[in-house]
Amino acid sequence: MSKRKTERLLSLVVCLLATDRYLTATQIRTAVPGYPDSFDAFKRMFERDKEELRELGIPLETGAAGEEEPGYRIPRQIYMLPDIRLAPDEAAVLAVAARVWRQAELAGAAAGALLKLRAAGVDAEEAVRPGIEPRLLAGEASFSALWEAVRDRRPVTFCYRAAGRSDPQRRQLEPWGVVNRRGRWYVAGHDTGRDATRVFRLSRIEGPVEFTGPPGSVTVPAGQDVRELVADWDSAPPPPQQTAVLRVRPGAGFGLRRRALGQRPGPDGWDEVEVPFGETGWFAGHLASFGPDVIVAEPADLRDAVITRLKGALA
Amino acid sequence: MTSASSPRASTGRTSGDRLQRLLALVPYVISRQVVGLPETAAAFGVTERELIDDLNLLWCVELRAPDPYCPIDLSYEGGEIEISQAEPMDRPLRLGVDEASALLVALRMLADVGSLAESEEPGGGSALSRTIAKLEAAAGEAAAPSAQVAVQLDQIAASSVLGQLQDALARDRRVHLKYYVPGRDEATERDVDPMRLLVVEGRTYLEGWCRRADDVRLFRADRVLGIEVLPDAAEIPQHAQPVDLDRGLYRPAPDDLRVVLELAAAGRWVAEYYPCEEVTELGDGRLRVVLRAADRRWVRRLLLGLGEDGRLTEPAALASEVSEAAGAALAQYAQPRDVFVPPSRPRA
Numbered sequence: 001m002s003k004r005k006t007e008r009l010l011s012l013v014v015c016l017l018a019t020d021r022y023l024t025a026t027q028i029r030t031a032v033p034g035y036p037d038s039f040d041a042f043k044r045m046f047e048r049d050k051e052e053l054r055e056l057g058i059p060l061e062t063g064a065a066g067e068e069e070p071g072y073r074i075p076r077q078i079y080m081l082p083d084i085r086l087a088p089d090e091a092a093v094l095a096v097a098a099r100v101w102r103q104a105e106l107a108g109a110a111a112g113a114l115l116k117l118r119a120a121g122v123d124a125e126e127a128v129r130p131g132i133e134p135r136l137l138a139g140e141a142s143f144s145a146l147w148e149a150v151r152d153r154r155p156v157t158f159c160y161r162a163a164g165r166s167d168p169q170r171r172q173l174e175p176w177g178v179v180n181r182r183g184r185w186y187v188a189g190h191d192t193g194r195d196a197t198r199v200f201r202l203s204r205i206e207g208p209v210e211f212t213g214p215p216g217s218v219t220v221p222a223g224q225d226v227r228e229l230v231a232d233w234d235s236a237p238p239p240p241q242q243t244a245v246l247r248v249r250p251g252a253g254f255g256l257r258r259r260a261l262g263q264r265p266g267p268d269g270w271d272e273v274e275v276p277f278g279e280t281g282w283f284a285g286h287l288a289s290f291g292p293d294v295i296v297a298e299p300a301d302l303r304d305a306v307i308t309r310l311k312g313a314l315a
Numbered sequence: 316m317t318s319a320s321s322p323r324a325s326t327g328r329t330s331g332d333r334l335q336r337l338l339a340l341v342p343y344v345i346s347r348q349v350v351g352l353p354e355t356a357a358a359f360g361v362t363e364r365e366l367i368d369d370l371n372l373l374w375c376v377e378l379r380a381p382d383p384y385c386p387i388d389l390s391y392e393g394g395e396i397e398i399s400q401a402e403p404m405d406r407p408l409r410l411g412v413d414e415a416s417a418l419l420v421a422l423r424m425l426a427d428v429g430s431l432a433e434s435e436e437p438g439g440g441s442a443l444s445r446t447i448a449k450l451e452a453a454a455g456e457a458a459a460p461s462a463q464v465a466v467q468l469d470q471i472a473a474s475s476v477l478g479q480l481q482d483a484l485a486r487d488r489r490v491h492l493k494y495y496v497p498g499r500d501e502a503t504e505r506d507v508d509p510m511r512l513l514v515v516e517g518r519t520y521l522e523g524w525c526r527r528a529d530d531v532r533l534f535r536a537d538r539v540l541g542i543e544v545l546p547d548a549a550e551i552p553q554h555a556q557p558v559d560l561d562r563g564l565y566r567p568a569p570d571d572l573r574v575v576l577e578l579a580a581a582g583r584w585v586a587e588y589y590p591c592e593e594v595t596e597l598g599d600g601r602l603r604v605v606l607r608a609a610d611r612r613w614v615r616r617l618l619l620g621l622g623e624d625g626r627l628t629e630p631a632a633l634a635s636e637v638s639e640a641a642g643a644a645l646a647q648y649a650q651p652r653d654v655f656v657p658p659s660r661p662r663a
Contacts, residue, residue: 080406
């Protein structure tokens with residue numbers, strides 16, 4: 001933005017904040033320096049300026065300025081941040097929170113908020129609460145579009161590759177919320193194609209997220225907690241229902257012994273270790289990763305699954 | 316994935332950002348009555364020269380109607396800024412939805428970081444809950460959409476390990492850790508001088524000076540098998556370099572292995588789980604990924620676990636280690652189970 005444009009926009013804001021009544025375009029042109037002489041050129045520039053102020057979140061109000069000519073003003077009560085005073089321990093917490101997004105998508109928004117709060121008199125210094133540093137890192141390409149969709153209540157469409165599927169499918173979603181759970185981003189909402197509630201992992205979205213409806217056209221069901229939806233979907237490995245009997249080389253298999261129900265030395269010098277497990281497929285991969293240090297004795301289907309994995313790794 | 320190196324300037328110097336800064340600068344000074352140039356420049360992330368340009372621009376604002384007048388009067392003589400007149404812009408602009416959401420989502424996330432939420436004061440609630448309430452009140456309507464975004468951390472935050480780590484940090488004490496290294500399937504013992512706790516991407520880490528490695532190391536809290544806070548004072552060398560979080564959590568060392576994998580659709584989770592330098596679609600849901608590994612034992616374990624869902628194409632020597640280990644494991648299954656005699660440990 002050029003210095004002249006900044007000066008003009010600043011004068012425009014001050015002018016519209018100072019007035020109680022609506023000012024017509026002509027009155028604004030007279031009061032604010034920097035507009036061109038030609039009325040048409042002025043109108044075009046004024047339209048762009050209004051748009052720019054609205055994008056910055058400045059509440060520009062339109063009303064009748066008499067004789068049916070439209071007028072403009074910025075109502076001070078809506079413009080200004082209400083009073084906020086933070087105790088030192090509260091300001092310390094705020095400073096930690098403001099750093100959370102530093103490398104992530106809402107970094108600019110967090111910095112902008114902190115600037116305004118400092119301008120309101122809050123002293124949120126950087127070097128506080130030593131020892132704790134919570135951060136989100138730069139995440140998913142689709143986050144910004146999905147956050148906008150959730151914020152503005154707009155339906156979206158995107159290509160999604162479900163876990164283990166070879167081809168992505170186009171999905172239609174009325175998004176209700178975006179959740180980061182254990183370091184991964186998810187979007188939850190109503191899948192209009194499937195006519196059901198669905199959760200999607202952002203890292204599996206391929207290509208752009210596109211809006212398919214105007215702002216305000218999505219209704220989030222009352223009382224819907226998106227965190228619960230994602231928690232249910234991501235209820236990690238199923239609870240252990242079976243017990244594997246393993247032969248483990250002495251001194252090896254530490255990660256398995258951590259979770260063992262029991263272990264005793266076997267007749268062959270190896271240890272016999274009993275470990276609970278839920279899902280055979282996942283656990284077989286885990287056991288195969290120990291290579292020749294772990295042998296499955298029981299159950300047979302787990303033993304076969306590990307042998308299949310190892311044969312796959314042999315190729 | 317967006318590039319981790321994309322610039323995310325905390326205070327922008329482009330287009331609307333300068334106007335935002337000017338609108339914040341006036342109430343910043345007014346709420347402090349008199350404030351120094353250097354401290355103000357630091358708060359706004361600009362140089363003193365840029366700040367003086369801003370002040371001059373504010374001072375030059377002039378309205379020509381109905382009567383010409385200059386709404387802002389200020390001085391910065393002797394390096395002290397004072398604004399004697401700036402009606403009607405003496406208050407900052409309200410928070411936008413994105414701004415309110417960024418802070419509120421982060422604050423609610425901190426509720427999962429034990430100590431911050433627990434510092435209860437009689438009658439007042441925790442500093443965290445008070446801050447959230449005040450910010451919600453100040454943001455008004457702009458606070459509502461933030462309820463649609465949430466960050467949840469892992470459960471480790473509540474464990475006794477975290478409590479002891481925070482205790483050691485608060486009292487500057489050395490800790491003795493029993494720590495599980497999954498890549499090597501080993502429990503290790505070491506003394507660590509704690510530097511800080513990081514809560515990154517949902518996981519809690521201790522950053523500390525490891526006296527065994529003589530270097531800064533990160534330890535995942537959920538892999539700490541045992542912890543003892545020692546009576547010794549922590550001694551962190553002057554040259555200890557904290558992890559620069561602005562560059563991400565993992566920095567490959569120059570001598571790390573470059574590993575190239577081809578993954579079947581069922582092995583795509585590898586690309587979601589580990590930081591990859593390159594990810595290429597090969598069609599039919601298959602992927603080619605390039606990643607860095609410090610420890611070849613970790614790569615070998617990853618490939619053994621993947622089975623036919625993954626194939627190591629580089630380095631070739633490591634690929635033959637994988638198939639040797641798989642062969643040794645299969646040989647054991649080939650033995651009759653009743654007279655099981657384990658073979659000697661393969662030296663792969």
